[in-house]
Amino acid sequence: xxxxxxxxxxxxxxxxxxxxxxxxxxxMHYQNDLSLSEIGEELSISRQAVRDQLKRTxxxxxxxxxxxxxxxxxxxxxxxxxxxxxILDEIAIGEISKExxxxxxxxxxxxxxxxx
Amino acid sequence: xxxxxxxxxxxxxxxxxxxxxxxxxxxMHYQNDLSLSEIGEELSISRQAVRDQLKRTxxxxxxxxxxxxxxxxxxxxxxxxxxxxxILDEIAIGEISKExxxxxxxxxxxxxxxxx
Numbered sequence: 001x002x003x004x005x006x007x008x009x010x011x012x013x014x015x016x017x018x019x020x021x022x023x024x025x026x027x028m029h030y031q032n033d034l035s036l037s038e039i040g041e042e043l044s045i046s047r048q049a050v051r052d053q054l055k056r057t058x059x060x061x062x063x064x065x066x067x068x069x070x071x072x073x074x075x076x077x078x079x080x081x082x083x084x085x086x087i088l089d090e091i092a093i094g095e096i097s098k099e100x101x102x103x104x105x106x107x108x109x110x111x112x113x114x115x116x
Numbered sequence: 117x118x119x120x121x122x123x124x125x126x127x128x129x130x131x132x133x134x135x136x137x138x139x140x141x142x143x144m145h146y147q148n149d150l151s152l153s154e155i156g157e158e159l160s161i162s163r164q165a166v167r168d169q170l171k172r173t174x175x176x177x178x179x180x181x182x183x184x185x186x187x188x189x190x191x192x193x194x195x196x197x198x199x200x201x202x203i204l205d206e207i208a209i210g211e212i213s214k215e216x217x218x219x220x221x222x223x224x225x226x227x228x229x230x231x232x
Contacts, residue, residue, distance in 0.1 A: 013184065013186065014184065016183040016184055017180075017183060017184070064133075067132040067133060068129065068130065068132055068133070070129065070186055073190075074189075074190075077193060077230055080226050080229060080230050081197070081226075081230070083226055084200070084223045084226050084227070087219050087222055087223050087226075088219075088223070090219065091215075091216050091219050096212050096216065099207075100207050100212065103203050103204075103206065103207050106203055107200045107203050107204070107223075110196050110197075110199055110200050110203075111200065113196060114193055114196050114197070
């Protein structure tokens with residue numbers, strides 16, 4: 001079973017390729033935290049129909065990632081930038097000039113902007 | 117008219133969502149540099165048919181980017197990392213300790229790996 005965090009990331013990347021209906025059910029469940037029954041009531045369909053639709057949507061998102069690997073690529077970049085960030089954090093600020101301190105501070109800001 | 121570099125980047129991201137035929141014609145033209153007539157000969161179809169197919173493929177790639185904006189997102193990250201790289205390049209190595217020099221060298225390597 002694919003974990004919710006990963007699924008949310010897949011949705012963030014590929015969600016716009018889904019139909020409005022698929023997006024609606026996905027968001028009701030994973031963003032608004034409604035149960036399958038609650039979604040079924042809201043949309044006047046059975047709990048089982050909601051479940052089937054969600055499974056289908058998850059399968060579509062997973063298939064996009066299997067083809068494109070863009071989430072994987074994005075996560076690799078994030079890992080690399082986080083590593084740079086941790087190196088920056090370890091530089092002993094005391095020993096260096098004002099200019100270098102400022103340069104390091106700028107890089108931290110940029111790294112944060114990538115990671116946010 | 118969308119430039120070739122951008123198109124190649126779109127293909128790099130979304131090419132796997134195309135059919136085998138669309139990929140074949142796109143690669144013959146943009147990667148192997150064959151003319152429309154040459155592709156037509158190779159595939160036994162008219163130059164006009166090749167042209168139509170290429171236009172359709174380009175349109176599909178552009179539409180994926182309009183929906184997903186993943187190339188744009190990727191390019192923003194690349195720009196940010198390039199900026200970090202240029203800041204690293206400007207730090208005056210002379211004034212800092214061996215440890216800091218090594219840390220900066222590690223970060224340059226990571227930045228290069230992201231940008232390659």
